[in-house]
Amino acid sequence: MKPMNHLLNTKDSKLEQPEIVLEPPRDWLNLRLRQLWLYRELLYFFVWRDLKVRYKQTLLGAAWAILQPVLTMIIFSIIFGKLANIKPPEGIPYPIFSYAALLPWQLFSGALSNASGSLVTNQSLVTKVYFPRILLPLASVLSGMVDFAIAFIVLLGLMVYYHITPTWAVLFLPLFTLLALATALAVSLWLSAFNVKYRDFKYVIPFLLQFWMYATPIAYPSTLIPEKWRLVFGLNPMAGVVGGFRWALLGMKAEVAPQLIIAVIIVVIILTSGLIYFQRMEQTFADVI
Amino acid sequence: MSDYAIKVEGLSKQYRIGSKRRYRTLRNDLHTAAVRVLDGLRGKRNESQQYKDRQNTSLIWALKDVSFEIAPGSSTGIIGSNGAGKTTLLKIIAQITAPTRGRVHLRGRVGSLLEVGTGFHPELTGRENIYLNGAILGMRKQEIDRKFDEIVAFSEIEQFLDTPVKFFSSGMGVRLAFSVAAHLDPEILLLDEVLAVGDVNFQNKSLNKMGDVVRGGRTVLFVSHNLAAVKALCQSAVFLEHGEVKYIGDVNAAIEAYLGGGELQNVQIFKRKENKNLSMQIMSISVQDQKGKTVVRIPHDQPFSLRIQIVVRETTHQIFPSIEVLDTDLATVIHSNYFNQGIEDGMRSYSPGAYSFVVRMPAPLLVPGSYRISVNLTRKTLRKGWVIDRVEHVCPFEIYDNGSNLARFGIKWMGKLALPLEWDCTQE
Numbered sequence: 001m002k003p004m005n006h007l008l009n010t011k012d013s014k015l016e017q018p019e020i021v022l023e024p025p026r027d028w029l030n031l032r033l034r035q036l037w038l039y040r041e042l043l044y045f046f047v048w049r050d051l052k053v054r055y056k057q058t059l060l061g062a063a064w065a066i067l068q069p070v071l072t073m074i075i076f077s078i079i080f081g082k083l084a085n086i087k088p089p090e091g092i093p094y095p096i097f098s099y100a101a102l103l104p105w106q107l108f109s110g111a112l113s114n115a116s117g118s119l120v121t122n123q124s125l126v127t128k129v130y131f132p133r134i135l136l137p138l139a140s141v142l143s144g145m146v147d148f149a150i151a152f153i154v155l156l157g158l159m160v161y162y163h164i165t166p167t168w169a170v171l172f173l174p175l176f177t178l179l180a181l182a183t184a185l186a187v188s189l190w191l192s193a194f195n196v197k198y199r200d201f202k203y204v205i206p207f208l209l210q211f212w213m214y215a216t217p218i219a220y221p222s223t224l225i226p227e228k229w230r231l232v233f234g235l236n237p238m239a240g241v242v243g244g245f246r247w248a249l250l251g252m253k254a255e256v257a258p259q260l261i262i263a264v265i266i267v268v269i270i271l272t273s274g275l276i277y278f279q280r281m282e283q284t285f286a287d288v289i
Numbered sequence: 290m291s292d293y294a295i296k297v298e299g300l301s302k303q304y305r306i307g308s309k310r311r312y313r314t315l316r317n318d319l320h321t322a323a324v325r326v327l328d329g330l331r332g333k334r335n336e337s338q339q340y341k342d343r344q345n346t347s348l349i350w351a352l353k354d355v356s357f358e359i360a361p362g363s364s365t366g367i368i369g370s371n372g373a374g375k376t377t378l379l380k381i382i383a384q385i386t387a388p389t390r391g392r393v394h395l396r397g398r399v400g401s402l403l404e405v406g407t408g409f410h411p412e413l414t415g416r417e418n419i420y421l422n423g424a425i426l427g428m429r430k431q432e433i434d435r436k437f438d439e440i441v442a443f444s445e446i447e448q449f450l451d452t453p454v455k456f457f458s459s460g461m462g463v464r465l466a467f468s469v470a471a472h473l474d475p476e477i478l479l480l481d482e483v484l485a486v487g488d489v490n491f492q493n494k495s496l497n498k499m500g501d502v503v504r505g506g507r508t509v510l511f512v513s514h515n516l517a518a519v520k521a522l523c524q525s526a527v528f529l530e531h532g533e534v535k536y537i538g539d540v541n542a543a544i545e546a547y548l549g550g551g552e553l554q555n556v557q558i559f560k561r562k563e564n565k566n567l568s569m570q571i572m573s574i575s576v577q578d579q580k581g582k583t584v585v586r587i588p589h590d591q592p593f594s595l596r597i598q599i600v601v602r603e604t605t606h607q608i609f610p611s612i613e614v615l616d617t618d619l620a621t622v623i624h625s626n627y628f629n630q631g632i633e634d635g636m637r638s639y640s641p642g643a644y645s646f647v648v649r650m651p652a653p654l655l656v657p658g659s660y661r662i663s664v665n666l667t668r669k670t671l672r673k674g675w676v677i678d679r680v681e682h683v684c685p686f687e688i689y690d691n692g693s694n695l696a697r698f699g700i701k702w703m704g705k706l707a708l709p710l711e712w713d714c715t716q717e
Contacts, residue, residue, distance in 0.1 A: 022384060022393040045424040053412045128407040129425055130384035130399075198315040283387040286380065287304065 025283045035132050042131055046139030050114075051146055065147035066154055069106050073099045080219045088221050092250055096158045100249045101218040101242045103155060104180045107148040108238060109209050111181065115140035115188035116205055119196050119285060126285050133282045134275075137188040141181055148177070155249070169248045176244035179260075182267050183237045189274030193281040196288060216242055237263040293396065294361040294477055294508035295382065300391035302352040302377050302532075351377040353532040354391070361396070361476075364509035366519035366540060368547050369529035370681055375512045378529070379403060379479050382510065397476030397508065400427055404481070406466030411455035415446055415465055418454050422469045436472045443498070444468035464491055471498045478502065481512045496521065514681070516544050517618040548617075548682070557583045559662075559683040568603040569639065571664050571678050576686045588691030589657050589707060595648040595684075597664055605677070606638040607669040612648055615661045619682060622655065622705045636669055653707040657690045 055062060073095055080086045081094030088097035115137040119126060122136055159166070194201050216238045217225070225233050233239055240263030246252045352374045359365050367375045380386045382393055383401035408425040409418050419440055423433040433440075441447055444465045446457075454462055480499070496518060503509050503522050513519050519526060519540065526543035528536040536546040558575040575583045575596050587593045595612060614623040625648065628635025662684040667674040690696045 020395040020399075022381065022388065022395070024389055024391075025387050041430055042424045042427075045421055049410060049413065049417075049421050052417060053410060056412050122408075124404075125408050125425065127380075127385065128403045129401065129427075131425070131427075198318070200314040200316055204315070286386040 025280070032132065036134070039131055039135060043135050043139055043142075046135055047143045050139060050143035054143070062150055065150040068147075069099065069102045069151045070154060072102055072106075076102075076219050086220050086224070089223055090252060092164075092252065093162050096155075096162050096164065096250065097221075097246070098219060099155060099158055100245050101216075103148065103151055104176065104241050104245050105213060105216065105218050105238065106151065107144050107177070108180045108184045108241070109213070110147060111141040111144040111184035112188055112191070113205060113209065114144065115184065116191035116195055117202060118188075119192045120199075120202075133285060134189070134278060137192045138185065141185045141188060144184075145181075159249070164250060166249060167251050169251065171248075172244065173248045176241050176248060179237065179244070179263060179267065180241045182271060183241065183263075186267055186271035186274050189278040190270070193278050193285075196281065196285055212236070212238065215239075218242060234259050234262050235266060237267050239263070292360065293358040293394070294363075295359040295396075295510065296394040297355055297357050297378075297382075298392050298394075300352055300355045300378070300381065300393060301350060301389050302374075302381060302386070303389040304349050304351050304377075305347075350532050352381075352388075355529075355532070355534050356391075357527055357534065357537050359508060359510065361508050362506045363525065364503045364507075364511060364523045366523035366526035366543070367510060367512045367529060368514075368516065368519060368526055368543060369535075370547075372531075373529040374532040375529055376403070376481060377532075379481055379510065379512055383479050395477060398427075399477045399479065400473045400475030401479040402426070402470045402473070402481065403479070405463055405470060409454055409462065409466060412453055414453055415450045415457070418465065419469055422466065423472075426470060426473050427475065428473060432474070440468045440472050443471065443494075460491075467491075467495055471495070471502065475507070477508045477510070479510050514619060516547075517620055520544065520618075557585055557684075559680070561680070563600075565602070567678055568605050569599055569601040569608070569666055569677055571597060571666060571680050572600050572643075573598045574662055574664055574680060574684050576662070576684050585686050587686060587688050589653050589655070589688050589693065590691050592652040593650050595650070595662060596645060597648070598643065598645045599666065599678075600643050601639045601641050604638060604640045605668060607636055608639055608677070609636045609667055609669065610646055611665045611667060613663040613665075614655070615663060615682060616705060617659050619661070622660065651708075653709065655688045656702045656705055656707045657688045658702075658705075659685060659687050661685050 076098045077095045080098070086094070088094055118136040118140045119133065125131075125136075126133065191201070191205065215233075215236055222230075222233070222239065222243060240256075240259045243256055243259050247256045355374075355378065367378060369375050377386075379401070380403070381388050382395070383399065383403065385401075385403075406422070408422050410421060413421065419437065420430070420433055423440075424430070428436075441450060444461075444467075446461050446465055449457065449461065454465075457465070499518075499522055509522070511519060511523055523540050525538055526536075526540040527534060528543045528547050536543050558573055560573045561571060563572075564570055573596075576585070576587070577594050577596055578584045578587065579592055579594075584593070597610060597612070599610070609626055609628040611624065611626040613621045613625075616622050626635070627646065661682045663681045664679070665676055666678040667676050669675075690702070693702075695702055
């Protein structure tokens with residue numbers, strides 16, 4: 001017995017569905033944005049899963065999101081603020097000076113370390129189901145936003161405590177946050193694909209992050225860098241982000257604009273090359289993971 | 290045939306298999322690169338190193354020039370022994386991996402179920418996992434909302450809906466996973482061995498549900514070792530062997546081709562080619578009578594044994610062999626584990642060398658008929674077993690009636706096992 005709807009079904013599907021052709025990979029860069037858009041709900045579910053699991057699993061839950069930057073700030077204030085006697089410019093108190101930088105830094109480093117391992121951690125998915133693989137690093141990067149938002153509340157408290165009134169510059173803050181996220185995503189595209197190819201690469205990442213943190217003016221003001229090295233220094237997009245945060249929140253005078261332009265250019269380069277690399281590797285993830 | 294849902298044209302897939310390492314490591318690659326650079330500076334070519342590299346990786350064709358068309362609304366089984374390329378074929382159609390050559394045309398939304406419970410997260414509750422798993426399988430949130438009650442009812446886990454899945458028994462987890470998957474609603478559905486889940490009741494329920502899915506006018510591609518299920522669900526089948534299509538057409542004919550027409554071959558000892566890539570390997574399997582002679586026909590009232598020879602190339606721990614006796618539908622009649630038989634060190638370590646196992650079968654054990662043997666070499670890992678080597682559906686043998694009471698009265702044997710049971714009758 002063949003039900004009627006079987007005939008209807010196939011006709012309908014042909015009207016709605018264009019033919020999909022699967023072929024050996026040949027495009028150089030094909031973002032397939034339409035695919036991404038079709039899978040937007042899955043992106044949401046991945047972020048939702050990351051958050052649910054994170055806040056369920058850790059004993060301290062949301063408190064961890066506050067403790068991590070606050071404890072780092074305290075340690076920095078003691079070691080760099082007191083012992084090394086680093087004086088932030090314009091009389092800004094050291095704790096809030098470092099906290100304003102730790103905020104985007106921890107967003108970045110958290111996103112990077114989660115996203116770079118995202119393909120390997122989800123290998124059962126990668127080998128069993130189709131979806132645009134980029135959703136995994138993307139979701140990891142986005143889910144860091146909640147921790148960031150929680151830690152931001154502490155910053156507001158600090159600003160009240162130190163009587164710092166934000167200026168109109170604070171309106172640019174979302175832009176700097178976006179830049180931090182874009183940097184994290186750009187680098188993660190490279191690292192996550194690398195992690196699939198080289199299983200020992202994960203040991204490099206904590207070291208890389210530590211090195212990167214000291215190369216970014218978090219514990220110290222960028223004015224400490226000798227003039228002739230500033231340009232090289234500025235190639236680090238996170239230096240631009242941190243500078244931007246301090247400018248927007250603490251009203252620190254700095255030449256933000258040129259630094260930011262360099263940062264944006266660098267991020268665009270890493271992001272584009274990362275996308276190309278990721279896409280080339282994407283086809284074989286399931287075979288080598 | 291111009292009207293198709295799936296059209297596969299000259300599809301080939303090449304895999305690179307390394308002998309020792311499955312993954313590349315940065316350390317290794319950097320080392321090789323450094324050696325090359327240094328040698329380049331010194332002006333000499335390190336041919337032997339490169340040669341060794343090439344030796345270490347060999348290329349295999351998992352699929353070779355596979356072509357077929359599948360009509361919309363039909364269900365097709367894909368059968369073949371392990372390593373025949375069934376799963377690779379499904380993975381290409383599911384877009385999980387790209388083909389090396391050839392192309393696939395798909396008309397309609399594709400849903401794939403290559404493993405039940407993909408993406409289940411142990412920390413999340415049953416409810417949360419329904420949404421997550423649904424989304425991963427390609428359902429929209431709206432769609433899951435709409436089918437939620439149906440999914441929960443089918444899975445029979447209503448009262449545990451808000452319990453994290455890590456507290457579920459494995460049966461419950463699998464039931465929930467299957468329920469989500471069964472409510473997937475694509476035009477083309479790819480299934481891989483998903484029916485072998487849960488207890489017998491749930492398996493039957495799943496099989497019925499899949500039958501509904503198939504009759505619902507969807508195009509189904511179904512990979513399974515369960516030939517009975519393939520027969521029940523599919524009208525046609527593709528029989529793959531070593532990556533090539535050996536037969537396409539009617540399901541019964543394809544199964545017959547796969548089983549070699551069901552005739553007893555003269556090759557009595559099943560022998561394997563050496564594969565140095567495996568740390569341990571099953572080398573031969575044979576069925577022997579009491580005197581140790583290899584046989585294919587065994588009287589039902591005579592004990593017999595299976596002899597399995599393995600070779601161990603690297604010391605491996607926590608290993609146990611297991612055997613299966615299968616009937617003509619390839620349903621398992623007997624499954625036996627070396628370590629589950631009260632043997633002290635049934636799961637032990639093996640140092641390099643050759644070993645042989647003998648499994649003695651008492652008589653009478655099996656009802657007269659044809660049977661086959663499967664053997665697994667499994668390593669126990671933290672959570673589950675990891676199959677190191679497997680040989681399936683080999684050594685066909687026949688049990689014949691050697692003058693039973695049933696035969697004397699011309700009554701048919703029933704069931705699968707002929708084990709003597711104790712009967713008693715008392716007048717009260």
